[in-house]
Amino acid sequence: MPQYYSRKMTNKYCITSFSMIGKGKVSQNGLMKKYAYTGDDLLYLKSIYKSLGINYPKFYKMDPLCKLAFLSGEFLLEGIDLKSKYDPSQIALVFSNSASSLFTDINHTNTILDPDQYFPKPAVFVYTLPNIMLGELSIRHTLKGENVFFVSRQFDAGFMSEYTHDLLNTTRLKACIVGWVDYLDQGFESAMFLIENMDAAKCGDLLSPENLEEKIHTFANL
C-alpha cells in the first residue's frame, strides 16, 4: 500500500472494541478464549459458531471467508448497542485483505474446468467478491454507512488507521469497523476494530497504527 502522508492525527478516535480469531484461540478485547482446533479450518469455524448459541441459518450458506468475518463481527459487537448511538447510515466499514476471495474463486473455477462437468453454481459465484463480507456484516448488524474494500499484500496499519481517521473526520460518518479478514487453504487471519469518537465512547486505546499493530502482535504471539 502507498505510504500515506503522516500528518499528525487529531487523535479524537478510539478503538472501543476489537476481536481476533486464530487457530485455537479467539480474542475479545484482549480476553482470550480457547477453542479446540483439530486442523480443519472450516470445522473450526463451525464449532465457534455453535459455541455462540445463536440462530442465524444464513451462516451455513456463507463461504469460509464470510463465515470468518461473520464470527469476528459477533465477537466485536457482542453487548454493544450501536443502534442506540448512531443512525445506521453513520457506521462505516473499512476492510482489506490479501487474497481477496481467492479461496472461493478457486472453487468456482473448479465448476467450469471440465466441459463435461460444467456446472457453475450461483451460491458459489456470489462469494467471488471480497466485499460480500461487508454485505453480510451490514445485514447482520444493520449497518448502512459507506463500505470500502482494499486489497494489500499485508495488513497496513498505517494506511488503515489514517484512512479511517480521515473518513470519520471529514464526513458525517460517526463510527467505523476496520477489518482484516483473509482466508486461504494455507490459513486464515481475522482482526476487527470498532472505532468511535472519544466523546461517544468509554475510551479504549487511541486509533493509531501502533495500537492496531500492537493488538495484532499480542494476539499472534499468544
Place this chain on the structure above:
Amino acid sequence: MRKTFVVADNVISSLGFSTAKNFQNLICGNSGIKIGDYPHLYPEKFPASLVDKNLLNEKAGNLHLQESHTIFEQLLILSISDAIKDLSLDIKSPDTLIILASTKGNVDLLKNNPKGFKADRVHLWRSAQIVGDYFGTAQTPLIISNACISGVMALIAAQRFIAQGKYKYMIVAGCDVLSEFIVSGFQSFMSLSKDICRPFDNKRSGLSLGEGAATIVLSSQEELAKTPNLQIIAGAGSNDANHISGPSRTGEGLFIAINEVLNGNPDVDFISAHGTATPYNDDMESIALKRLGLENIPVNSFKGFIGHTMGAAGIIESIYCFETMRHNLLIKSAGFENPGTSEKINVVKQTQAGNVNCVLKTASGFGGSNAAILFTKNDK
C-alpha cells in the same frame, strides 16, 4: 479543503482506445455489444462488449508487453500511458498515487495460463506491484475491489486524498477483462440478457457483460485543468443491509448515498445511472430517484453501449459524463424505448444538446453496495 480537478482521461472499450473515439461512437449511437460466438468465454452465442484484441496486441507490442504482461495488466498500462501522455506530471514522484479498481483482475489465470505466469500473479496486490513497477512509481498503487462500485469508490477515495492535500496527483484506473470465470458466474445467476441489454426499458431482461479499462487523472492544481474546467465535488457510499446479491426494494442504500452527495443541492442537470438492465436493479434505481425527487432529471445508462464493465464501469462511465459536460450533449440511453420501471423517470431517449453543468453518477453492486459522486463544470 483543496478542489479536485479533472486533468486527463482515457477509455479503452469495445468503442475504441481513446476517450474521443469512445465518445464519437456514443454520439453516433453505435453500441459495442455484439451477439456472437465467443467459445473462449461461453459455449453458446451471447452478447458481449469486447476490446479489439488485434489492436490491443499491436498497442501492447509497441510497449513490449505482449509476452511479459497479462491482458488485464496490458489494458491498465495502456490506459494509464494514454491518459498521462500529454501531461507534465512526474508519475514517479511521491506526491502521485495510482488507485486501481478491479473486481477480478487476473482471475482467468486460475484456468488459462499458457504463458506460465507465477501463481502469485492472480493476486490483485501483485497487479498493483506490476503496474507500479512498470511506471516506476514511488508509491505502490492502492487497490479497491468493491464489486461493481469499485470504480466509483476509487474516484471517491481519490477526491478525498486530493481534498486533504495528501497527494498532488491521483491517477485512478479501473479494469476488468471478460473471462470464462465471470461469464459462467453471471450465466448461472440467470442475469444475462439473450439480446443486447436494454436498461430501463419495459422489455429489459438482464445485463450484457463488457470489458475495458479507463483512467482519470485528478489534481489539486487548477492550472492543469483544461477548459471547460471539470471538478469532482464529493462522493459517498452506503450499504443496503438487505441482501448480498439483490438490490433493496426501496433503493435504501442508493437513496442514502445520493442524498449525502447532493447535500441539499438540487441543481443536477443529468444523472448517469448504474442501469444494468436487470429487472430489479433498474426498478430499484427508479424508486431511489423518485424518493429523492430526481425523477424529472434526464437520466441514462451507458451500459446499452458497452455493457457492464464491472470494476471499470464507474470510471468509464464517469469519463463519458465528463464528455457530456465538455460537449453539452445528453447521450441517449441505448436500448431504451418504453418506460419499464415502477417509478417513472426521465430516461434520455434521443441524444440531444443541453446545458450540462452538474452531473450525478451512481453505481450499485453485489454485497449491497451503492455509491454516488458529483461532478461540476466551470467555464473559465
